[in-house]
Amino acid sequence: MSIVVCRDLVKRFGTMVAVDHVNVEIQDGEFMVFVGPSGCGKTTTLRMIGGLETVTTGDILIDGVRVNNLAPRQRDIAMVFQNYALYPHYKVFDNIAYPLRLRKTPKAEIEERVNAVARMLGVQHLLDRWPRQLSGGERQRVALGRAIVRNPKLYLMDEPLSNLDAKLRVQMRREIIHLQRNLGTTTIYVTHDQVEAMTMGDRIMVMRAGKVQQIGAPEVLYNHPANLFVAQFIGSPAMNAFKGRLETDDGKIVVATEFGRLPISDQLLARLKPDRSPTLGAREVICGVRPEDIALDDAPVTPASPEAQVDLVEGLGADAYVSLTVGSITLIARTPADCPPAENQRVTMHLNPNKLHLFDPVTEETLLELPK
Amino acid sequence: MTAVTDILASGRKESSPETIWRRLTRELRENHFPYLLLIPSILCFAALVIYPLANTIIGAFAKTDTVGRAVDFGGLINFRDLIRDKYILSITIQTVIFVFGSVALTVVLSLPLALILNQRFPGAALARALLLMPWAAPLAISSMTWRWIFHDQLGALNYVLNSLNITQARTAWLSDPVLAFACVIFVEVWSSIPFMTIMFLAGLQSIPPHIYDAAKMDGANSWHEFWDMTLPQLKRIIIIVTLLSVIWAFRSFNVIWPMTQGNPFFRTDNSVTYLYKLAFRSLTFGKGYALAFATFVFLLIFSVVYTKVLRSEEG
Numbered sequence: 001m002s003i004v005v006c007r008d009l010v011k012r013f014g015t016m017v018a019v020d021h022v023n024v025e026i027q028d029g030e031f032m033v034f035v036g037p038s039g040c041g042k043t044t045t046l047r048m049i050g051g052l053e054t055v056t057t058g059d060i061l062i063d064g065v066r067v068n069n070l071a072p073r074q075r076d077i078a079m080v081f082q083n084y085a086l087y088p089h090y091k092v093f094d095n096i097a098y099p100l101r102l103r104k105t106p107k108a109e110i111e112e113r114v115n116a117v118a119r120m121l122g123v124q125h126l127l128d129r130w131p132r133q134l135s136g137g138e139r140q141r142v143a144l145g146r147a148i149v150r151n152p153k154l155y156l157m158d159e160p161l162s163n164l165d166a167k168l169r170v171q172m173r174r175e176i177i178h179l180q181r182n183l184g185t186t187t188i189y190v191t192h193d194q195v196e197a198m199t200m201g202d203r204i205m206v207m208r209a210g211k212v213q214q215i216g217a218p219e220v221l222y223n224h225p226a227n228l229f230v231a232q233f234i235g236s237p238a239m240n241a242f243k244g245r246l247e248t249d250d251g252k253i254v255v256a257t258e259f260g261r262l263p264i265s266d267q268l269l270a271r272l273k274p275d276r277s278p279t280l281g282a283r284e285v286i287c288g289v290r291p292e293d294i295a296l297d298d299a300p301v302t303p304a305s306p307e308a309q310v311d312l313v314e315g316l317g318a319d320a321y322v323s324l325t326v327g328s329i330t331l332i333a334r335t336p337a338d339c340p341p342a343e344n345q346r347v348t349m350h351l352n353p354n355k356l357h358l359f360d361p362v363t364e365e366t367l368l369e370l371p372k
Numbered sequence: 373m374t375a376v377t378d379i380l381a382s383g384r385k386e387s388s389p390e391t392i393w394r395r396l397t398r399e400l401r402e403n404h405f406p407y408l409l410l411i412p413s414i415l416c417f418a419a420l421v422i423y424p425l426a427n428t429i430i431g432a433f434a435k436t437d438t439v440g441r442a443v444d445f446g447g448l449i450n451f452r453d454l455i456r457d458k459y460i461l462s463i464t465i466q467t468v469i470f471v472f473g474s475v476a477l478t479v480v481l482s483l484p485l486a487l488i489l490n491q492r493f494p495g496a497a498l499a500r501a502l503l504l505m506p507w508a509a510p511l512a513i514s515s516m517t518w519r520w521i522f523h524d525q526l527g528a529l530n531y532v533l534n535s536l537n538i539t540q541a542r543t544a545w546l547s548d549p550v551l552a553f554a555c556v557i558f559v560e561v562w563s564s565i566p567f568m569t570i571m572f573l574a575g576l577q578s579i580p581p582h583i584y585d586a587a588k589m590d591g592a593n594s595w596h597e598f599w600d601m602t603l604p605q606l607k608r609i610i611i612i613v614t615l616l617s618v619i620w621a622f623r624s625f626n627v628i629w630p631m632t633q634g635n636p637f638f639r640t641d642n643s644v645t646y647l648y649k650l651a652f653r654s655l656t657f658g659k660g661y662a663l664a665f666a667t668f669v670f671l672l673i674f675s676v677v678y679t680k681v682l683r684s685e686e687g
Contacts, residue, residue: 050589051588052585052588052589071588071593072588072589072591073588073590073591073592073593077589078589078590079585079586079589081582081585081586083580083582085580085582085583085585085586086583086586087583087586087587087600087601088580088583088605089604089605089607098587098590098600099590099591102590102591102592102596103591146586146590156589
């Protein structure tokens with residue numbers, strides 16, 4: 001049973017459309033991530049689900065019940081905020097206990113549940129402190145505690161890790177994943193950080209300018225992006241993209257580019273959408289290739305394996321990012337760090353013919369079939 | 373630069389008076405310019421605050437002549453006379469009712485007003501500007517205006533009430549002891565609302581808005597939001613503003629004097645108007661000084677106890 005459904009959800013602030021016909025179904029127990037650049041409408045969507053923003057048009061259903069007109073307190077949802085939103089005038093214990101007090105839970109039970117949650121999150125020694133006496137990570141744990149103490153139907157998390165430093169963020173990321181798996185409660189998590197999205201989400205919804213770009217499992221989004229935006233938003237460094245044209249060489253379709261004629265594997269060719277199959281000689285495309293799908297060596301240069309100049313090598317320990325110039329185009333390749341090319345060296349590029357991505361230059365939609 | 377105050381503070385702990393003096397003179401020698409700049413304000417403060425205060429305290433314990441000069445040490449003679457004054461008990465009671473009544477009413481009215489003005493609505497800026505109107509005129513002038521409004525024969529209030537057939541008779545607002553007392557409290561409240569509302573508004577605007585979102589998600593309704601979020605967050609401001617208002621209401625002269633001069637029969641006097649009468653009408657300066665001193669001490673004790681109690685509550 002799907003627990004949260006957004007149907008044609010629209011939010012307007014004056015003339016500005018913040019959320020534009022969002023349709024999504026979030027399954028029971030799922031960890032769903034809304035990701036996108038700032039201002040894409042992901043937080044507004046989340047706040048509408050929570051009941052903190054009114055819905056302009058469309059429906060939100062939780063467990064089959066339309067909740068558009070229900071106050072947040074009637075929806076049985078807990079939310080964790082980016083700035084923690086702890087109550088500064090309550091001590092940690094009372095912060096966590098507040099939702100239970102509002103529900104008139106007996107005192108002994110409050111005590112028991114707050115202590116249990118505090119133990120689970122490792123904040124039992126902080127219960128007598130004021131929020132202002134806590135570090136960022138501790139505050140975040142308390143905010144999580146306040147959310148989980150009352151076993152809600154649904155968790156909403158609005159960029160809960162973005163105020164933490166990098167190391168703590170990685171740690172808390174793992175803790176939230178563990179927590180969610182253990183509790184098994186449906187969670188909607190908003191972030192602008194695609195790494196968080198990829199590592200945490202069972203599924204990801206990518207948004208841009210209020211519109212849903214693609215919904216899918218992390219590996220689907222990574223390997224089969226629905227459009228150029230998703231392709232370049234997911235993955236770091238971003239997918240390389242350059243203009244090309246589908247042409248035929250001896251009956252084989254290739255991508256003719258400024259720097260060479262790149263072969264396409266039969267497998268990939270089979271995925272070209274039938275209605276968009278290239279008319280011979282003239283299909284402009286945007287071709288994308290991920291940095292790890294560019295191999296570099298010193299083999300002889302051919303049209304299929306063009307030559308490039310190495311501009312910059314950024315070592316990361318295990319990998320190295322190599323910036324390459326071919327004609328007017330700059331590409332980034334990811335190579336093992338043990339044998340990176342030298343800067344200013346000329347190398348031969350091999351773009352994996354099975355891993356090219358083809359997009360329409362006007363709509364920027366993919367020209368390939370997406371997996372079902 | 374070590375400030376003179378620092379030297380004095382540190383002196384209390386360690387050094388002998390001699391070394392403090394040496395350090396002070398050295399500090400003044402080396403850094404005389406900033407202290408030079410302080411001299412004008414120190415002189416003003418001394419002339420306008422220290423001198424009258426000292427004069428009052430000396431006068432309270434002295435025998436005084438008819439122009440208020442201390443002529444001889446009097447001990448507690450002025451206080452004895454004050455306690456024997458036949459009006460002093462009712463004046464004290466009136467002062468307490470006036471102060472706590474007007475402050476309580478002001479708080480009760482200003483808080484909802486601030487909550488309303490904190491909302492976004494068309495004309496909110498205009499409403500906030502209008503709120504400051506009672507502040508725009510000097511209080512003595514407004515009080516005189518109110519005296520005319522309350523005038524039984526010529527006042528606007530009776531005119532309106534009679535015209536609307538709410539009352540038939542011309543009510544003697546400022547001649548009836550109870551009504552007159554209510555009127556001065558009303559004007560005191562009217563004149564105090566702008567300051568208090570603005571302070572509450574400032575307090576409301578400094579409350580982090582996200583705690584309301586969190587409270588809503590935790591299950592709070594509007595009443596919980598007010599009671600559990602707004603009120604505790606405003607507590608500090610309420611404490612400070614109430615304390616200031618109590619002190620100001622105790623010293624209130626500009627409302628009562630222009631409106632009633634304490635009439636009828638001392639029934640609207642507070643301690644300040646009464647001490648003015650003791651000193652400048654009856655020329656019993658000693659009793660006036662004693663009443664001023666007693667008020668001063670009472671306010672001092674009140675302030676200390678009030679802040680201590682409320683701070684200890686906060687933990």
